Amino acid sequence: MRHVTSRLAWRGAAWLLLTALALTVILVAACMRADAGAVNVVSVTDGDTIRVVLQGREEPVRLIGIDTPELRPRPTPFARQAHAHLRELLSRRRVWLEFDATERDRYGRVLAYVWLIPPGAARDPRVDMVNAAMVLAGWAEALEVRPNTKYAALFVALQNEAKAARRGRWRDTR
The missing domain is CATH 2.40.50.90 (OB fold (Dihydrolipoamide Acetyltransferase, E2P))
Structure with a gap:
């Protein structure tokens, strides 16, 4: 049971990291478009x-x-x-x-x-x-x-x- 909980925690952390990375890319692209x-x-x-x-x-x-x-x-x-x-x-x-x-x-x-x-x-x-x-x-x-x-x-x-x-x-x- 402990192993399953640990895997779920890692999956959640990975999902959160990917979401944050995607948002960063979108924001940087929007700033670049706004600048030029x-x-x-x-x-x-x-x-x-x-x-x-x-x-x-x-x-x-x-x-x-x-x-x-x-x-x-x-x-x-x-x-x-x-x-x-x-x-x-x-x-x-x-x-x-x-x-x-x-x-x-x-x-x-x-x-x-x-x-x-x-x-x-x-x-x-x-x-x-x-x-x-x-x-x-x-x-x-x-x-x-x-x-x-x-x-x-x-x-x-x-x-x-x-x-x-x-x-x-x-x-x-x-």
């Missing part, structure tokens, strides 16, 4: 903010690592051009979001790197990542806000390249 999930762009708010449908809800997304001139309350120089360039890149497109250390800012906006193709398939972030493309075009400046700094060095290098080539907002600078 494809979403539809609903609108472009300004040069560094868009609205997307994320998990069935329309959400504002702030592009991490860049800053563009403000459209509101009054447009600052180059705000309209930055907005137009981002609209040209993204209007009504399907994009992929990549998150960094913090998923939302103090205003409740989702913080993300926005990709035109899945991040794992990207070959050149200068072209495939919208944040980088905005800096390279000269319509956005590199903006490092810790702890979201995964691509900070890239954005600074692209800003220097845009300045040297006098692109976008750097056109009339010496």
Whole structure:
């Protein structure tokens, strides 16, 4: 009798372990999908903010690592051009979001790197990542806000390249 009870205990422990392992795999897979999930762009708010449908809800997304001139309350120089360039890149497109250390800012906006193709398939972030493309075009400046700094060095290098080539907002600078 004691042998049967021991076997049942081992079976129960094995079943519990397998269930926990399966749940872990499911949760990890869900997190990976959420990190690089494809979403539809609903609108472009300004040069560094868009609205997307994320998990069935329309959400504002702030592009991490860049800053563009403000459209509101009054447009600052180059705000309209930055907005137009981002609209040209993204209007009504399907994009992929990549998150960094913090998923939302103090205003409740989702913080993300926005990709035109899945991040794992990207070959050149200068072209495939919208944040980088905005800096390279000269319509956005590199903006490092810790702890979201995964691509900070890239954005600074692209800003220097845009300045040297006098692109976008750097056109009339010496």
